[in-house]
Amino acid sequence: MTGAITPGMVCAHHHLYSALARGMPAPPRTPQTFAEILELVWWRLDVALDLESIRWSAMLGALEALEAGTTCIIDHHESPNAIEGSLDVIAEACAEVGVRVDCAYGVTDRHGPEGAKAGLAENERFLRGGGRGRVGVHAAFTCTDETLEAVAGLGADIGCGVHIHVAEGVDDVAAGARLEGLATDDWLIVHAVHLDRDLPGTIAHNPRSNMNNGVGYARPFDRPNRVVLGTDGIGADMLDEFRVAYVRHREEDRTASPDTAWSWLSNSYELFPEALGDEVVWNYRSADPWHLAFTTNVHPDKITIDGDVVFDDGKPTRVDADEIRAKAVEQAARLHNKLET
Numbered sequence: 001m002t003g004a005i006t007p008g009m010v011c012a013h014h015h016l017y018s019a020l021a022r023g024m025p026a027p028p029r030t031p032q033t034f035a036e037i038l039e040l041v042w043w044r045l046d047v048a049l050d051l052e053s054i055r056w057s058a059m060l061g062a063l064e065a066l067e068a069g070t071t072c073i074i075d076h077h078e079s080p081n082a083i084e085g086s087l088d089v090i091a092e093a094c095a096e097v098g099v100r101v102d103c104a105y106g107v108t109d110r111h112g113p114e115g116a117k118a119g120l121a122e123n124e125r126f127l128r129g130g131g132r133g134r135v136g137v138h139a140a141f142t143c144t145d146e147t148l149e150a151v152a153g154l155g156a157d158i159g160c161g162v163h164i165h166v167a168e169g170v171d172d173v174a175a176g177a178r179l180e181g182l183a184t185d186d187w188l189i190v191h192a193v194h195l196d197r198d199l200p201g202t203i204a205h206n207p208r209s210n211m212n213n214g215v216g217y218a219r220p221f222d223r224p225n226r227v228v229l230g231t232d233g234i235g236a237d238m239l240d241e242f243r244v245a246y247v248r249h250r251e252e253d254r255t256a257s258p259d260t261a262w263s264w265l266s267n268s269y270e271l272f273p274e275a276l277g278d279e280v281v282w283n284y285r286s287a288d289p290w291h292l293a294f295t296t297n298v299h300p301d302k303i304t305i306d307g308d309v310v311f312d313d314g315k316p317t318r319v320d321a322d323e324i325r326a327k328a329v330e331q332a333a334r335l336h337n338k339l340e341t
């Protein structure tokens with residue numbers, strides 16, 4: 001029986017740098033709040049990244065995306081001790097595997113004004129040099145007003161918009177007021193769980209990550225914005241994220257249909273229209289949301305991106321999956337060792 005054929009899937013918010021986080025040493029104490037999850041897990045990891053670990057993290061993340069039928073990734077990156085050139089490393093790794101990527105460096109004042117300046121410069125260098133992406137910011141609560149204005153200004157000047165976490169946790173409730181005069185329709189607003197007003201832009205909903213961080217339900221259907229789906233770094237399997245989005249919606253409203261969560265997946269084509277030209281042949285006969293919401297283990301048999309077959313017979317055609325996994329294990333060990341010392 002022939003499998004269903006769809007365009008490529010789009011992950012509208014990813015952190016490729018988190019691919020090597022799995023198995024990292026436990027935090028020194030159990031985080032009690034979302035702010036502590038950031039401090040004790042993610043901000044320990046990002047300072048330990050260097051260009052080599054970023055490269056293999058991106059290679060592994062891109063490979064896993066392809067294995068899930070995802071042909072386009074909108075990535076948000078931070079590596080405070082390896083800022084310059086980091087977006088090129090990610091873009092090159094994705095190109096090698098054959099996956100499309102939209103890059104952003106998450107500017108923040110967590111490492112002082114020099115760190116913020118270096119992050120802004122990396123966005124500008126990459127984007128003005130012809131790289132595909134948006135200007136990244138970590139979040140309003142880790143940035144000064146001056147930094148937020150500079151980021152918004154650069155996004156407007158280049159015409160690419162801004163990719164920012166907004167009110168993910170209660171620590172960032174002031175984001176609405178602080179971003180109100182800055183945000184525009186081309187912004188990618190990530191999470192919006194505790195956003196106290198509507199802002200212009202597209203909202204990236206990340207249901208699994210929000211549940212994992214215990215930040216609450218974003219109720220994306222209550223927003224007037226276009227809504228898209230992201231994984232927030234937990235892989236790039238969009239059918240999986242769609243199923244989680246659907247059941248989380250259903251938990252809130254027993255009359256919810258999988259068509260709503262499916263529309264969030266489809267909305268991503270407005271951000272990444274090239275995905276519509278990509279083709280995924282699945283190992284399951286139907287791409288109907290009512291089928292896919294209840295059918296697990298649906299994987300691609302064949303993927304064509306930009307006219308090239310990049311995945312066939314369960315394997316990538318341009319790279320050696322076993323080799324990428326072996327290198328990623330090596331780099332993860334090096335990274336985890338750095339975290340322990």
Ligand SMILES: [Zn+2]
Pocket residue numbers: 013014015076165190232233
């Ligand atoms: Zn994120």
